[in-house]
Amino acid sequence: MNHQIGFIGGGNMAQAIIAGLLKSGRSSSDILVSDPNAECRKALSAMGVASFQDSAPVMAQADLVVLAVKPQIMDSVLASIADSVKKTQIIISIAAGITIRGIRRQLNDAENPVVRVMPNTPALIGEGMSALASDTELDDDIKEAVQKIFEACGHALWVPNEEAIDAVTAVSGSGPAYFFLMIENLINSGIRLGLSPDVAKALVIQTAKGAAGMVELSDVGPDVLRQRVTSPGGTTEAALHVFNEGDFADLVDRALIAARDRAGELSKDAP
Ligand SMILES: NC(=O)c1ccc[n+]([C@@H]2O[C@H](COP(=O)([O-])OP(=O)(O)OC[C@H]3O[C@@H](n4cnc5c(N)ncnc54)[C@H](OP(=O)(O)O)[C@@H]3O)[C@@H](O)[C@H]2O)c1
Numbered sequence: 184m185n186h187q188i189g190f191i192g193g194g195n196m197a198q199a200i201i202a203g204l205l206k207s208g209r210s211s212s213d214i215l216v217s218d219p220n221a222e223c224r225k226a227l228s229a230m231g232v233a234s235f236q237d238s239a240p241v242m243a244q245a246d247l248v249v250l251a252v253k254p255q256i257m258d259s260v261l262a263s264i265a266d267s268v269k270k271t272q273i274i275i276s277i278a279a280g281i282t283i284r285g286i287r288r289q290l291n292d293a294e295n296p297v298v299r300v301m302p303n304t305p306a307l308i309g310e311g312m313s314a315l316a317s318d319t320e321l322d323d324d325i326k327e328a329v330q331k332i333f334e335a336c337g338h339a340l341w342v343p344n345e346e347a348i349d350a351v352t353a354v355s356g357s358g359p360a361y362f363f364l365m366i367e368n369l370i371n372s373g374i375r376l377g378l379s380p381d382v383a384k385a386l387v388i389q390t391a392k393g394a395a396g397m398v399e400l401s402d403v404g405p406d407v408l409r410q411r412v413t414s415p416g417g418t419t420e421a422a423l424h425v426f427n428e429g430d431f432a433d434l435v436d437r438a439l440i441a442a443r444d445r446a447g448e449l450s451k452d453a454p
Pocket of ligand 1: 303
């Protein structure tokens with residue numbers, strides 16, 4: 184029998200995951216959601232998924248409970264479900280900055296398996312990257328059940344411990360914005376070089392996809408791929424020389440350290 188997956192919060196992220204689950208063949212009868220927002224419940228009904236204003240029916244039936252509410256309200260949501268958590272339930276949080284320790288504390292020091300997940304926005308188009316962590320050694324079947332939820336909207340992998348989630352946040356959580364920035368600037372520069380906006384956008388998008396695909400499929404690293412397209416005295420070398428003059432590697436390094444440190448600060452401040 185399939186696990187019942189319950190979502191507390193049925194907004195953007197929950198809907199992206201649910202859409203993926205349904206697409207991957209999961210039955211809508213395996214999914215339950217609670218969300219006070221009537222618009223959200225309407226959208227979920229349109230997907231054929233049962234949704235409730237209150238969390239009680241979800242907590243009563245779900246084997247896996249995905250906490251998909253904004254971090255600011257996590258405190259009150261945890262307080263509202265604390266007394267209905269069953270010993271066998273697996274608790275999964277996708278809320279940025281909310282620690283497993285904080286979740287356990289709010290749930291009356293629950294000893295349930297708790298998994299913290301950092302997904303990213305491309306999950307909304309089924310291309311997400313989620314990293315999963317727990318504070319205890321989990322059985323393989325639990326790990327597999329949780330991982331499958333997030334593989335429904337992209338890729339998912341486990342990191343060794345929760346501390347790694349701050350680095351994950353810096354790399355893949357905030358990462359889409361770095362690529363948006365690069366893409367935005369490449370398009371703008373292409374336009375400045377005389378290309379039409381449509382042509383510049385098409386060139387940049389396919390180049391980004393192609394480059395990512397080559398890194399994924401190739402048996403050599405991105406450094407070697409870069410060297411292979413950089414002929415001495417050629418155009419690529421001219422451009423890379425300018426990036427290097429601005430110490431691109433150091434800039435990226437400092438940006439990620441700033442994101443990682445900020446993730447740590449936000450976790451400390453979270454309820
Ligand atoms: N979006 C991302 O790319 C991303 C990436 C990584 C992590 N996350 C995490 O994912 C979580 C959800 O983000 P999201 O973008 O899906 O937010 P969202 O669209 O605002 O969804 C949250 C939903 O929870 C509802 N809600 C409020 N109080 C509730 C309660 N007591 N019980 C049940 N549901 C309640 C909200 O209703 P109202 O609108 O009426 O308040 C809203 O529909 C956040 O914690 C965020 O940190 C998101």
